[in-house]
Amino acid sequence: MDAENRTPEPALASRVLAHVSDILLVLDGEGRIEYLNPAGAGALGVPSGRAAGMKLREVLPEAASGRVAEALERAAREGRTTSFELNFRTLGGWFAGRIYPVPDGLAVLLWDIAERREEQERYQRLYREKHRIARVLQEALLPPRLPEVPGIEVGGRYLAAAEGMEVGGDFYDVFAIENDGWALAIGDVTGKGPEAASLTSLARYTIRTAAMRVKRPRRVLAFLNREILRQTEGDRFFTVVYCELEPYRAGEGAVEIRVGCAGHPPPLVLRGDGEVETLPATGMILGAVEEPEVATWSGRLAAGEAMVLYTDGVTEARGPEGELFGEERLRRLVSGAVGMAADEVAHRIERAVLEFQQGEVRDDVAVLVARVQDPPGGV
Template structure:
């Protein structure tokens, strides 16, 4: 009896699609009758070039790297699924290698992102490179003042720029020098292959790409040749390392710039003027910056008197700090020409308007005063106010008296009008100037407010000026309870009692 099989059925237009589907599975499929005679082969037929219809397949056909898996059909026929184990192993190895490569790069990115310190970032680059990328590694920073800093896993230092080997010079210029015997020779002659180590077979000097310019150079050595796969991984790693080093260098530059700005804008130590004492407290809204829009200034004059001021620049942060510096410099320069507070405020207003780029809505509020010792040991204060909170006078009987002076903002109107007046401090009495960072400090129970400030000052009547200022700043900080706040500035002037 002749057995009817699927192989006698003419192929239809769906056969190529089935063949492609089976080929995509990675297996060859062999249909056999109940006696083991091959009826059809489909799928990855290239795995079985000598097997076709009519061939006989035994019960255990596994040969070489081919693995056969049998599946019996209800009508007595059976199928063999055949796959190449060597190919699967190769694909698995490739997949594992790619996962290891991706895992290494991801781990490197995380570690390189942990620090913005240039030296620690360079050290991390070296630690990550050994032994994954090379037997030894060295990172060199871009030249600075004719010197090049370098880091290894066990040491760091610097070398004169004129003593760099040619491959390193090329890499510093952005040219990537790959491994070659010439590189090993160049590094050996320059003394850069360290005596304690065996002479490497390969050396690689590669530029670390940065922000427009190389962020440094990585030197790798190996006791074996670098493969193409090694070079691809190294270049990908160098891209990440270069970004991290460039970011750390940029951050370090910003820190140095901010530090220089801070030193130039921080208030000078309060001077000593006979017959009077000053105390101040300051807290910037951004603690890391240490400077902001509030400021105070005390300028002793040659005649034994003093100019003093406390102001508030519109805004916060660096922009406000820059304007603060401009206003303080104007105040210092103009005080050599004018000592009357009202006229001095008018000159500052004109100076700000002359240098203002339109539209520019920055403005300043300020209390400016001139303190002159009186014959009885007290002080005569000539005050001028431009848009600022009124000063408070702490009297000898512990009462607090506001000086009702307001005036308009400084740096807004050409015809600004400022309020002025004269007050007297008896020996032991204090004048307190403060910014709105005190009265507008928001705590869990609302704003600190002017009334609460006045109540706090009633207990400070016998305190020296420095203690009064620190007391106000402390109470304000406690009221905030750790919340965000505006710049806080306090300046206290006390008429020293005569002994």
């Protein structure tokens, strides 16, 4: 017989097994121990010679039920290798196990995985802490609560991407401006992580500062662009929509609105009859050039009409087959929201995006809705 095909002599196998540091048992067809290696004898506190003929559960009580018993039964029934992990009280910690069908019985191999489990637990703790920090930072970039705006309902929703480990760049804001007006802003900063969070915070508060110093969306966005260029040296970009609202005076029943759009998906306007208007242009992104083109629009919202602002995480959401959520789907969704409160409209969009992606959001999603209330005493 060739040396390559020669079966190892029992003496050689015995010497090898004597030096295996893992626990090895061989069971007969009745589940009785035929062999227990020295490492196993030491770990179980049973001399190898005395273990022969004992039931496995007598030296390892955990084998009587649960995962070990199920793995033993499956290996014997199906004739294939089975595995498990268990925190063994008998052995004083976590062990992994593998059960091999052998002629007229089973071989059971157990090895210590305490260090690996500890490393996994440390990783899980770090993951949870990083996730918590990212959530806290993200929440700090959004208003803690939306303000009450006279004559106007506002509703907002934010969904972080499923990974949830880095702060995203989507944001929205609602705040008062002079002459009883109100401002709405929504934006999307490129990238994620600390740099995106820093720019998002800068953009949000610069918009507020600009709104106190200059009037009209075009000027506010120009102010914002200059400040971003000054502080980032032109290497970070973002898109934004900024709106100014003037709530109706007594008896007017309408809101004057002015919109500036810089590279961002344009808002949708929901009319009282369900018609949905898309503002015609998007303008240029900010942070790229000194004088970007800003698309502007002005008009009126009557009682019951609404404006929907959103980030591209809505329309660029992808379903399981790769299909885009798309603008047309969003328009139909908004059209069916006639008569709903602003918060209900925002929730309707949030729910639709979640369902479309089967609960796995792959990009941050922000939605902000402003709806004109009926005038005091109106029907």
